[in-house]
Amino acid sequence: MKKHAISYAIIRFQPHVETEEFANIGIVLVAPRMSYLDFRLETKRLGRLTSFFDSVEAATIRAVLKNYHAELTRIKDIAGHNGNGQTRFEFKLTDNADHLFHALTKDREGIIRFSEVRFAMTDSPKNKLDELFDYYVGRNFASSVYREGLLERHVRNMLKLREIDRNFKKRSFNDGVYSATFPFVEIVDDKPVKILKPIYLGQDDPTRILDHGNKWLFTINRLKQVLPRHIVFAVEGPTGPSLRQRAFREAIDQFRASDIQVVDATKERELLQAVDS
Structure with a gap:
């Protein structure tokens, strides 16, 4: 199968800017030539976050992740990819997914931050997204x-x-x-x-x-x-x-x-x- 160049960034939860401590909570990935933009975000298994950031209420963490999941879904919809290599729009949005990805992962202040952008080759962006999530968030190496x-x-x-x-x-x-x-x-x-x-x-x-x-x-x-x-x-x-x-x-x-x-x-x-x- 043909391999595609992809870019990805790790989504991080960083409530205390002063200490620079963070926890990996998701992955956002783009395959520009496929107009593919997708993400995976941990919104259920929050024990690691609530125990490590014990000064932040569990309800607050859940609310932040729920709202951010909705925001990422909105951005994914704007990219227009339906998951099988075809855009949902009849008109062509040149580099739309790539532009959205880089705008999304641009360094800025906030509770939700991103790692530096990383690159890889894959024949299945969806499988790669799952693999990266399992490694950086699920910590399958452990x-x-x-x-x-x-x-x-x-x-x-x-x-x-x-x-x-x-x-x-x-x-x-x-x-x-x-x-x-x-x-x-x-x-x-x-x-x-x-x-x-x-x-x-x-x-x-x-x-x-x-x-x-x-x-x-x-x-x-x-x-x-x-x-x-x-x-x-x-x-x-x-x-x-x-x-x-x-x-x-x-x-x-x-x-x-x-x-x-x-x-x-x-x-x-x-x-x-x-x-x-």
Whole structure:
């Protein structure tokens, strides 16, 4: 597919000019040759804003974002793009979207600010917009996969400090149909004797916590005949009392009911005892 040049800017919420602190809340993107101008703005999940900017009332934040969403929608409508590469107007608005984009993102005082304009190439401006939003606002780089990777790195460093990392190897197991790879499998006399699997269960939704826990529970139960008996899950859970904590405790109980040893990944002593046992 043909690639298009696009420009984009990150929309930022900056209520206190004095401190220059801000939070990313959206993306505005333009593909000039397509007369494409669109945006994504976070208007629902505002916990990060209300907790960080605790001197600003939640109702005020919601009102600001609601009004700004309406303003961006109005500007998008003026650009005249209907989402499939065609303008809604019969007459041609030369560089209309591009002019609107640069007027919109021009540096000015206010609660809503913009980053510097950035550039990229893409065959789908809409998909690129979603990708940028997920990265800069959704922070998908801090997803469960990312956090689990950090846990693995923490465990690996701990094993190196204990000078026993050479005993733990990455190993895959399969039953002929289903397979799974574990980052730390203790090998003694060329035989796997223990699995140490870091698992992140601090997702922002209780369902996702249970889903991720159930994934690994299914894996262990499915491969039980080919895995070593001693299996340790080093887990990190959510903070604060909430439904997420309830889901986390339920996941832990299910692990233990399947004879899986569970330790707190954030407590080095527990980890070391699990490794040495």
